[in-house]
Amino acid sequence: MTASTITQLAAALRDGSTTPRALLAGAIAHVDRTENDLNAYLAVTRELAEAQADAAAHTLEAHPETASPLCGIPMALKDVLCVNGVDTTAGSKILRGFKPPYTGTAVQRLFDAGAVCVGKTNCDEFAMGSSTENSAYGPVGNPWDIERVPGGSSGGSAATVAAGTVPFSLGTDTGGSIRQPAALTGVVGFKPTYGRVSRYGLIAFASSLDQIGPFTRTVEDCAMVYAAIAGHDPRDSTSDPRAVDDPLASLRAGVAGMRLGIPREYLGAGTEPGVRDAVEAAFRVLEGLGASLQEVSLPSTDVALSVYYIIAPAECSSNLARYDGVRFGVRVERPSLTEMYLQTRDAGFGNEVKRRVMLGTYALSSGYYDAYYRQAQKVRTLVSQEFDAVFKNVDAIVSPTSPSVAFPMGSRSDPLSMYMCDVVTLPANLAGTPGISVPCGFVDGLPVGLQVIAPRFEDSRVLRVAHAYEQATDFHAQLSPYATVAA
Amino acid sequence: MTETATRPAALGRYEVVIGLEVHAQLLTRSKMFCPCPADYINAAPNENTCPVCLGLPGVLPTINEKAVDFTVRTALALHCDIPPFTKFDRKNYFYPDLPKGYQISQYDLPLSLNGYLEFPVGGEAVRCGITRVHLEEDTGTMHHAGDVLQSATSSLIDLNRCGVPLMEIVGEPDLRTPEAAREYLVRLRQILTYIGVNDGNLEKGSFRCDANISLRTPGAQELGVKVEVKNMNSFRAVQRALESEIERQTGVLDSGGTLVQETRGWVEAQGRTISQRSKEQAHDYRYFPEPDLPPLRLDAAFVERVRATLPELPEARARRFQEQYGLTAYDAAVLTDTREEADTYEALVAAGVPAKLAANWQSGDVAALANEHHTPLQHSGLGSDGLASLLRLVEAGTINGPTAKELLAELYVAGGNPEALVRDRGLAQVSDTAELSALVDAAIAANPAAAADFRAGKQQALGQLMRAVKDATGGKADMPLVNRLLRDRLSEQ
Numbered sequence: 001m002t003a004s005t006i007t008q009l010a011a012a013l014r015d016g017s018t019t020p021r022a023l024l025a026g027a028i029a030h031v032d033r034t035e036n037d038l039n040a041y042l043a044v045t046r047e048l049a050e051a052q053a054d055a056a057a058h059t060l061e062a063h064p065e066t067a068s069p070l071c072g073i074p075m076a077l078k079d080v081l082c083v084n085g086v087d088t089t090a091g092s093k094i095l096r097g098f099k100p101p102y103t104g105t106a107v108q109r110l111f112d113a114g115a116v117c118v119g120k121t122n123c124d125e126f127a128m129g130s131s132t133e134n135s136a137y138g139p140v141g142n143p144w145d146i147e148r149v150p151g152g153s154s155g156g157s158a159a160t161v162a163a164g165t166v167p168f169s170l171g172t173d174t175g176g177s178i179r180q181p182a183a184l185t186g187v188v189g190f191k192p193t194y195g196r197v198s199r200y201g202l203i204a205f206a207s208s209l210d211q212i213g214p215f216t217r218t219v220e221d222c223a224m225v226y227a228a229i230a231g232h233d234p235r236d237s238t239s240d241p242r243a244v245d246d247p248l249a250s251l252r253a254g255v256a257g258m259r260l261g262i263p264r265e266y267l268g269a270g271t272e273p274g275v276r277d278a279v280e281a282a283f284r285v286l287e288g289l290g291a292s293l294q295e296v297s298l299p300s301t302d303v304a305l306s307v308y309y310i311i312a313p314a315e316c317s318s319n320l321a322r323y324d325g326v327r328f329g330v331r332v333e334r335p336s337l338t339e340m341y342l343q344t345r346d347a348g349f350g351n352e353v354k355r356r357v358m359l360g361t362y363a364l365s366s367g368y369y370d371a372y373y374r375q376a377q378k379v380r381t382l383v384s385q386e387f388d389a390v391f392k393n394v395d396a397i398v399s400p401t402s403p404s405v406a407f408p409m410g411s412r413s414d415p416l417s418m419y420m421c422d423v424v425t426l427p428a429n430l431a432g433t434p435g436i437s438v439p440c441g442f443v444d445g446l447p448v449g450l451q452v453i454a455p456r457f458e459d460s461r462v463l464r465v466a467h468a469y470e471q472a473t474d475f476h477a478q479l480s481p482y483a484t485v486a487a
Numbered sequence: 488m489t490e491t492a493t494r495p496a497a498l499g500r501y502e503v504v505i506g507l508e509v510h511a512q513l514l515t516r517s518k519m520f521c522p523c524p525a526d527y528i529n530a531a532p533n534e535n536t537c538p539v540c541l542g543l544p545g546v547l548p549t550i551n552e553k554a555v556d557f558t559v560r561t562a563l564a565l566h567c568d569i570p571p572f573t574k575f576d577r578k579n580y581f582y583p584d585l586p587k588g589y590q591i592s593q594y595d596l597p598l599s600l601n602g603y604l605e606f607p608v609g610g611e612a613v614r615c616g617i618t619r620v621h622l623e624e625d626t627g628t629m630h631h632a633g634d635v636l637q638s639a640t641s642s643l644i645d646l647n648r649c650g651v652p653l654m655e656i657v658g659e660p661d662l663r664t665p666e667a668a669r670e671y672l673v674r675l676r677q678i679l680t681y682i683g684v685n686d687g688n689l690e691k692g693s694f695r696c697d698a699n700i701s702l703r704t705p706g707a708q709e710l711g712v713k714v715e716v717k718n719m720n721s722f723r724a725v726q727r728a729l730e731s732e733i734e735r736q737t738g739v740l741d742s743g744g745t746l747v748q749e750t751r752g753w754v755e756a757q758g759r760t761i762s763q764r765s766k767e768q769a770h771d772y773r774y775f776p777e778p779d780l781p782p783l784r785l786d787a788a789f790v791e792r793v794r795a796t797l798p799e800l801p802e803a804r805a806r807r808f809q810e811q812y813g814l815t816a817y818d819a820a821v822l823t824d825t826r827e828e829a830d831t832y833e834a835l836v837a838a839g840v841p842a843k844l845a846a847n848w849q850s851g852d853v854a855a856l857a858n859e860h861h862t863p864l865q866h867s868g869l870g871s872d873g874l875a876s877l878l879r880l881v882e883a884g885t886i887n888g889p890t891a892k893e894l895l896a897e898l899y900v901a902g903g904n905p906e907a908l909v910r911d912r913g914l915a916q917v918s919d920t921a922e923l924s925a926l927v928d929a930a931i932a933a934n935p936a937a938a939a940d941f942r943a944g945k946q947q948a949l950g951q952l953m954r955a956v957k958d959a960t961g962g963k964a965d966m967p968l969v970n971r972l973l974r975d976r977l978s979e980q
Contacts, residue, residue, distance in 0.1 A: 321588020
């Protein structure tokens, strides 16, 4: 059952050819086979999964017709998502041993649907990074080439789907942390509209940008997981109260007659030629499906990166203040309170986290606030308005997801070159729009992703365009070497 | 010593400028940003906590609408403007009683602005501007094994109070004397308790005050160097701390020194303030908009709905009591001191007790009993209904004053029905003229010397005769009637 889709497994569970327990056993066996190379998991939650598999088996037997398509399906959760009683570290030493006493809303919705949690996936510490090299628990191997990164920060969640271990996982996307690793590992990765999926139970990096979303093998699977986790949550005041339209209803409506925009700035000089070729071929496919393509402009794209690296660190400097050694996680005992704070945070946080906390603290400081944070907020509004203007003329935007394919581990030690990974994904976070990455080709055996962005709350449209493209191509059906490892 | 020795001198040489910041906990059932009970006093340590108020990773705040309602109610009572758009901000600093490492507060767009409070000081009306009233959350509490955290061998944290809705009322620097500061606080607390948003307990810290004080030469436009004074747990402490600070600042200025901007703490036992933190050590709170809470839009209809729930405020009620019930300004002020007091008074009058009689008893014997037993009338055995019955018996002449006093004291504690008690114990006043006349004659006969003294013009001599009649009735005689009968009989011949 390795590398199957949710749709395939849901059918197999109903025709009696497999059981939730068997799927779970297969997934765990695949973890055992691949984990040495991939390091995609920070914890395998076998006991929780077995209980969930048994409960799912009962549901499937009692109510096979009304059971969710996710019932009995194994999945994995990025380790920034809280699960009651399960170690949740956010990839950081400072949270080693932390077991939340509650389960987050999106995760609870998956549990309620009967999904089976195989484990918690590795990620950049507090979701800060684009390669998963910033995890305190070691880097994750890309299943297409384990010498290369899987992207980040949700690298573990991307890699485990690319390795065929589970048909879906949840990640989080603050500046591209779902879409970029999806592109680099050849799977589907979707960041819904900000406010569509509750952030309750998501360990915050940058509250105004963070959004939970799925990794899957197909766009249809993606729509199913999205439908299960989306919707208003009274515990998240930023979650939108409007009803969610069923993404499956319009999934197959195609792109004929649609106007698609290609932002000139998203295919800049930093784009690798192979990526450009693959994406331009994808544009031709969409044209062949009846869409009309036109060049559009999002002029603030070049400053969006700077805006992002002020706003996200500013919020993170505040969000990470709670890791002070007083109540949970790691504490370095010192006689004075100030020394305890300093030593705990020095020992508990990695370099990238410290860098961003310092950047953010500086940007919010008295005397600098107006020049940095306030100015960044203004430009953020501008970025958002530019999207609004473009969406008056086009229905969706298509572009590469990442300027490059998966790069070798350790090759981007300069923070700025790493930050450039997200240059075409982070504007969607600043504007709150939905965005997806769908496989669109290979360069020297390494996957390339096509990004689709639509206006806020047009999540179904993003999925519809991605699905049309996916169904016209077979890149999504190609399996990484780790997905074909025999039992 | 400070009051008499230094204040007038200081006031002569320098103008005192005082502005007060009050933090008042709101009487909501639940906390500001989570559903935990806000009652932190009657709970075991850390009992009323949840992942949200513990600041655990991944949690989010949700706004307590009642707290918004209460803050708007307060702002309206203080004549503030309510802008249509308001937001929450994060105030960032590290301390163990602040589990998130930031306090959710309001910075540049508070819930309300530009109000005022009027109150009398020494017979003159003073108006103090209210800069703003905003909403935030309280911190937890700490218990140190040692005097302060820095020297403690260990410290315990109780987060029951963490997240309790807290209103900050910032006053303009319009106050000129420590007495005015005290009166401002007295009146502010009265209003907050009247409108039911705060219990006004300074000792337990549900109503807390910080004071900013500076001196300047009279007539100067610019403000002097400001000192913030903290740790004052009573109205008296506020007044004493400000007096002490005036004395200290005057001393520094008189000796040619310069004052430094700093935070000082009032040390009650020593009767002086001590420096806690200089301007250089002040926190940079790095305020920024709380990204977990969308801005609040309060439309005019909401504000009007809240306004409609405002009760009559104490000042207006006192004025009405004077007009409607013919009370003196003093009685009206006493009887409107708290909303409960005023409600009780109006209940007595509504139950048929004459206004003046009700006022005398309520502000006299009843107030004394409430004080003695630390129990307000509403919670006493008697209750306001029982008091009304008792006073109706007085008004009808069924019992006399001394009997009523004795009954009041007994019923206040034990409870019971005044009418039934009077009937069962035969406490009804003896007011039969024939019966009393006979007793008056007997008293004159038995006390001839007193009778002679009275006739000779010694008014005090009547007391002995009155007592004789009173004793003869077991204390139940209608004493005003006895008085009249005695005078009539003694003036005969």
